[in-house]
Amino acid sequence: MYNSKYREISDFFNALSHPVRVEIVAELLNGQKCVSDMRELIKVNQPNVSQHLSVLKSAGVVDWEQTGKRKCYFLKNPARLRKILNSMKEKKNVSGG
Amino acid sequence: MYNSKYREISDFFNALSHPVRVEIVAELLNGQKCVSDMRELIKVNQPNVSQHLSVLKSAGVVDWEQTGKRKCYFLKNPARLRKILNSMKEKKNVSGG
DNA sequence: TAATTATATTATAATATTAGAATGTTTGCA
């Protein structure tokens, strides 16, 4: 329906359009974390964490690996995300238009 | 309800979470445009263009000035937006996680 | 193999977003 170039870009932004998902990404910038780690760090219940992780996974922002009973999530491209988030806080006005 | 730091960031990403709004921003990177310019460049009807511009305005991404009968919209911080968009297309995989 | 731990999925209700139609407002000009 829409130009796929802009659709791809908006899909990525959409993945980060919820505060919980931004917080998840911020935590993952410090290293990989499993779901129960997230559940403690962020004040959100377990199914909701899974839902948000699923959105991030679909958008290609994160991936995971199994470690025993746990699933460890990590950023697929931490360098670029760090860059994008840094370029947003360069000034006080985060809106960045 | 959520940490305001992450809320601010997600609000910005949310502003760019629709393909039409990304396209609007892409066009505005080439200079300011009025609503009827947009309406021609993008295949979207007038009220819908106004709605999307309103979302971008609320998020602080764009502002406008009156020029006769027209309203000319422009990016409030084109440099930063250019930077963010550039850092997204550095690799083929736009997801950038 | 049964129980437990860790995580995912499904269902549901509430809310938000979106496109498009209809209507309203503002500006400039005849």
Add this chain to the structure above:
DNA sequence: TGCAAACATTCTAATATTATAATATAATTA
């Protein structure tokens, strides 16, 4: 003043997102 152009707002129906509760699955351990 009356009209047309440019843009915004409101309304509505369709769809999407979200949080929570309930349930299911997968891996480990007793």
